[in-house]
Amino acid sequence: MKNTAQMKSYLPLFFGFAFIVLLIVAGCGSNATGDAGTAQGSAPASTASTPQAGSVAAGSATLIADGQAVFAANGCANCHAVGGQGGSKAPHLTRVGADAEHTPEWLIAHVKNPQVHKPDSRMPGFEGKINDKDLEALGAYLASLK
Ligand code: HEC
Numbered sequence: 378m379k380n381t382a383q384m385k386s387y388l389p390l391f392f393g394f395a396f397i398v399l400l401i402v403a404g405c406g407s408n409a410t411g412d413a414g415t416a417q418g419s420a421p422a423s424t425a426s427t428p429q430a431g432s433v434a435a436g437s438a439t440l441i442a443d444g445q446a447v448f449a450a451n452g453c454a455n456c457h458a459v460g461g462q463g464g465s466k467a468p469h470l471t472r473v474g475a476d477a478e479h480t481p482e483w484l485i486a487h488v489k490n491p492q493v494h495k496p497d498s499r500m501p502g503f504e505g506k507i508n509d510k511d512l513e514a515l516g517a518y519l520a521s522l523k
Contacts, residue, residue: 437517444518447511451503459522467500474520481516488515 454463
């Protein structure tokens, strides 16, 4: 029974040691996660907006195609023909962009309110019916008809 008594006297020492080891491990553990947290938190936001080079040149071809769709969607062809396709109630627009006066701005203004250019125009105004983005495309399309 002497052995058991000896073992019992070592137990507090053992637990004390184990406790210290635990503290060290726990300390290191929390430090490690703390570092990881700051590293993640301070990651720089590298997704700054980059200007799209060449978007203007690519945009004009798309703009003209969009304008053609706007022309088709708004019944312009009921009155106007382009390249022989469309109505005959109004002058054909096959070469409407050939006139130096017919800039996209002039054409947009005409479509919005034809009376600003021709007070006796029988063409209905499209102001408020076609949004600005579509009008810009339509102007580019009409100006391209040469
Ligand atoms: C109800 C028939 C009608 C519709 C629909 C119509 N137009 Fe016209 N448009 C006319 C008439 C008529 C004229 C000629 C009188 C004038 O210049 O305003 C004209 C003139 C024009 C001109 C001027 C041409 C020039 O050489 O001076 C343009 C550009 C034009 N239209 C574009 C359009 C577009 C784009 C649309 C569709 C959004 C459209 N028109 C819808 C009847 C119409």
